Every structure is written in C-alpha cells, then in structure tokens.
Amino acid sequence: MNRGKFIERVLFFLALSSVTSLLLITIFIFMEGLPLIISTGLKNFLFSSHWAPTRGHFGILAMIISSILVTLGALGLGVPLGLACAIVLAEFSPQRLKLVLKPTLELLAGVPSVVYGFLGVIWLVPLIRDYLGGPGLSLLAGSLILGIMILPNVISISIDSLDAVPETYRQGSIALGATQWQTVRRVVLPAARSGIITAVILGMGRAIGETMAVIMVAGNALQLPTSILDPVRTLTSNIALELGYASGRHREALFATGIVLFIIIMILNLSATLVTRRK
C-alpha cells in the first residue's frame, strides 16, 4: 500500500471518532439502564411518580413533567427576548452597534452554567421568595435562569438566519410602501423561519439537558409541581444529585433516567437537522 493510501486510511479512522464516541455513549447508557426499565416495566417507569430507589420504586413521571415545564418556562422567557434582540440587531440597529454587540453576546455564551446558577441563588431566589412567596427555590427560578442561559445561543442563531435573508426582499417590500416593521413581520421573519425554529429547538435541547444551574435554583423536591412557586426536580438534577452515592438497582435507575433524557435530546437534534435541511 502506498503512502498516500495509508494516510487516507488513517484519516478515515480519525474521522470515525465522533461517530464511534456517539455509539459508545449510546451503548453504555442503554446497557446500564435498560435492564431496570425492563424489570420495572416501561409503564411503571415512565408513568409513576413514586421514586423511592432504596425501596425499589422507580417512577420518574414527576421529573419528566418538571423537566418539560422548566424547559417551556425557559423558552417563554428566552425566545421572545432573544428574538427581539436579534430583530433589533439585524434590522434596526446601526451597523456599528451590531458589530460590537453581536460578538459581545457570543462571548457571553461562554459563561459557565454554575455561575448562572450561583447568581440565581444570590439574586433571583430571594426576590421570588420575598415578593411572590414560596421557598424561592422553584420551577419559576429554574425557568428564568435557563431562559437567560439560552439567550446568547438563541440570539446568535436568529441573527445569522435574519442576515441570510436577501436584501432585495427588504427593498421590494419597502418599495411597495410597507413600513420597516411591516417588512420585518411579513417578509423577513417568514423568510428566516427555519433558522429561527432551529434556534428555538436548540435552545430547548440546551435547557432540558442543563444540570448544574437547575440543581442550584430549582429546589429539587420530589413532587409533581402544582404552582410555579413549587420546588421541582428535573431528570438531569435527579441524576446528578444521586449518582454520587447510588449503587446497584438505584444506579441502574439513574442510567435509565439518562436513557429517557438521551432519547428526548436526540429527537430534538434530529428535528433541528431536518428543519435546516428542508431550507
């Protein structure tokens, strides 16, 4: 085999590293968690809220619901604010301002999630406790912190998709006598729709998979929340809180929780890929 062919082979194997890692992750998470789902029964595992791992009860319904609610709350804050920011920067603001603000926002995406969680505990939780009641550590606190955390990503992807809309679209609309806002609402936003949907889906994936910030502010109580001021425990927090000391079936149950999370995330990723591809 000549040198060129050999190098190509080696590079091909290197290129398989990401696919191999993904496969290994899938295999190991399923291998550790699946036996418990089978022995507990999928229905008992997914549709019971009774989580008492030391006594053999493994129901994660309350955590699934909490994860979904926290994520929806995060989107409720993050998407309107992020989209507003993106529209202003892409369509209304002077070019100079955009050139400063866009990189600044992207830099902020690097702030670690523990820092968001910490500031949530220091600033947000006392505010909620004093003005709205409840323990402060709550579904609401988790949603707000996650909503803020996903902002830089949502803004950055949305700006890119708004920028990708050809300038002629805007000129055509303005020439027809539409105002700038009418142009944005009727022409630019619909044209950038798939990019914005991708931003929302990726933000959703980030929010539902986030762990440290949520553990710090959401209160971690094992219950079905009845109000936004109740403390909640998400799928991710449950894994992180108990993995340190769990063993045997209990540990398997945490991997099983991981499987559910993994499947949700993969569905979100797949739909994001499909949305971008359809463009």
Added chain:
Amino acid sequence: MRLDPRYTQILVKALLWGMTGFTLFILVFIIVNVSIKGLPQVTPSFLLEAPHDMGRAGGIFSTIVATAYVTLLAILIATPLGVGTAIYLTEYTREGLATRIIRFGAECLAGVPSIILGLFGFVLFVLKMGLGWSILSGGLTLAIMVLPTIIRTSEEAIKAVPQEYRTVCFSLGLSKWQSITHIVVPSALPGITTGIMLSVGRSLGETAVLLFTAGAALRTPTSLFDSGRTMAVHFYILAREGISMPNAYGTAAVLVVSILLINLVAYTLMQRLVKRYS
C-alpha cells in the same frame, strides 16, 4: 380600532429596543456582578495557595492545577482526532454517505448534554476500565465533549483556504499530503486555534462531566490517576454547600474572566483568518 402602520412601527420598535436593553442589562449584570464581588478576592496568594479547611480558607491553587491538567489532556486527545476528521472531510472525500454520517455523528455529539457525558465517562472510564475518579477519566470524557467544536471550526478554517493554494502545490509537484501539511494546515492555523481556544473555554467551565469523572479531591493531583477537583467543581461545591461566599465569588471571577479572555482571543483569531481570505 386600527392603528396607522407608522404608529405601530414606533410602538413595536420601542418595545423591541426595550427588550433588547433588558437582555443586555441582564447579561452585562452577570459579568459586572461577578467581577465586582469576586476580583477583590483574587490576590496572588489566592491563586498560589492550596485550599484549607474544605475551601473556607486558603486559595485555589490545587484546583487551578487540576483544571490545567484535565483541559490539557482533553485538548491533546481531541485535537488530532478533530483536525484529522476535518482534513478527511474537506480534502479527501466528496460529499457522500460517509461524510453525511460523520457530520451527523459530530452534530449529535455536540448536542449530547454534559450530564449524559458524565454518566458515560463514569461507567466506562471510572468503573469499567478501572481508572477511578482521576485526571485521566476526566480528560478523556472532556475530549469527547469538545471534539465536535474542534471538528467544526477546523473544517471551516480549512475550507476558507483558497483553492488556488492547492493548485499551486500540485503544479509544483507536491503530493496531496505535502500540500496539506506544508500549505493548507498552516494557512488554516488561526481558525484551528480558534476551535482549540473555544474548547479550552468550555473545559474550564464544565462541571457536570468532571464531578463524576475527575472527582472532587482537594489535594493537588500529581499523576494522571489522581482525582482532582477543577475550579468549576470547586466553585459549585463552595456555593452549593455555602462553605465560603467570598471564596466562591473569587473562584467565579477567576473562571469567568479567564473564559472571557480566552473566547476573546479565539474570536479575534477567527476574524483575522476571515479577513485574510475574503
């Protein structure tokens, strides 16, 4: 009642600018708050002294060492894999089934949440391979986490190198591999470095992965098989268990400032590359 479009426009613009201002305020507040409360704690002795009494007293030296070790290890493993993947995707294949699978794998890997990576690293490296909570387990898991970032940025950087460069190489009789190692990769180096810097930034701030793979021992790690508590994990434990607020703020300030600086350098390098070739 129907408003004149001109008035709607004024109202909507005011609303959107207001929301933008609010968003920027929150994000800037985070940085300013951490800096104001934290930076005064950051003295030379805070950086160079080992933590005492679970972090109540002393500095964060051992956590800086542990962070440096796991990050370095992750980068050393992920860079050849990531750059190799990028070279293969851009220089050696046409778009086809193989490239689509590789890209899809990298995209999915990028979306895997860190707690899942933590679970995976815990079961494979810590338990099955018997590496225990160690720098090695942590570094290996982090390498998987940053791999997609390195692949994506390297690919963009290599694609940005003008096609003529390669044509000239071939006309001079260079082999494909020679043109890659002598011309293409060196030209793409700023972009590849960007990916590495971004990965360093992510590794510094990562908590969930390292908590379950590198552990939380406060001793300064001296070998790959020692457990080591990184800065982010230390900060999490200080804050969550309410051990010491001043030290938590100090650690947070070191973390945030170093991550922002690293990302800033990464961004500037990428801008320079884009400017050079466009």
